[in-house]
Amino acid sequence: MTNILFHCDNSDAMSYLLHKGFENKIDLVYIDPPFLTRDKYFLRTLGGPKLAFDDRFSGKNPLKLYLDSMYPRLKNIWYLLSPSGSLFIHLDWHMVHYIKVVMDELFGYNNFRNEIIIKRGRRKNLMYQFEYLDRMHIANDSLLWYSKYELARFPLPMKENEIDSKWMGFWSNVDRPTMRYRLFGHVPERGQWKWSRSRAAEAVRNYKYYLNHYSDVPLEQYWLQTGKKLEFIRKRNGVKYAEYWIPPKNKTILDNVWLDVESYRYSTGYETEKHEELLERIIGQFSYPKALVADFFCGSGTTLVTAARLARNWIGCDSSSQAIQVAQKRLSNTNYELIRLA
């Protein structure tokens, strides 16, 4: 078991890990670094706010300071990732485009997988009070997803999503002459029927049988009782084309817009706390049980508690004492080693 919480600058933690043989060992890294918002962030406690970290990168050229600090850290993450591993970087509009370019250089353009659109934290749209605006209200953060190597493949990411059954037109405009056959007395002049002739014939028979013997039972129930295997095609009077039945689905494949999960949570008083729902999706979909998951900007420890709950091993790091204090509280039921480096 490898659960380690580092309280130090993450470049020291990464050097330590590389020195201890963790090169190519970490399966999944999520990081939620400062966004260069030019604000300070606090831990809100009953005794008053305590400074957690400063996102101003004060100096002549904050952008250069920011990128100079991220570059070597992202490079070391590359060394630490396993050959099939990948990295998710949580950012917002301030830095996402700059880090995309840095990452294309460090990880390679071909290892960029997706930009994932996620919900932004609670922010009131203040535009209503104005007659004119200089830009639109921003409603999303982004995740940049990169793999270490091009050959890495991932199981189909799925989400729970109850979708009702429905009937859809059986004709499509993709032009395949071999898929134009007589169905209900009609041969399409262009386009194609969706399924092969034999599959369609069986689906027509299935629906006729259902109508003749079980029409008092809802079709969905009949489909469930017959083992979720049957397909159906029907032709209604007055409708030009045949229709095929799409069964109910309780899972759909994820795309890159994840507005169905929360990204921010406000449960610990740590101002930039992220939501376990978001981490559950990333860790659950893009790593296996017992994988080693790391977050080198772990803040209040959201990644670490989620990894522990999903039976992954984890490594976390934060330089802020306030962050480590909150993370330790959240990890009180978990075994781990605390390492403090100067």
Ligand SMILES: C[S@@+](CC[C@H](N)C(=O)[O-])C[C@H]1O[C@@H](n2cnc3c(N)ncnc32)[C@H](O)[C@@H]1O
């Ligand atoms: C946006 S917050 C992360 C919030 C976290 N995802 C959560 O759920 O609470 C960024 C964190 O990065 C930490 N940080 C910034 N620079 C760091 C560095 N060089 N080494 C380690 N931690 C750093 C900050 O202290 C802060 O806690």
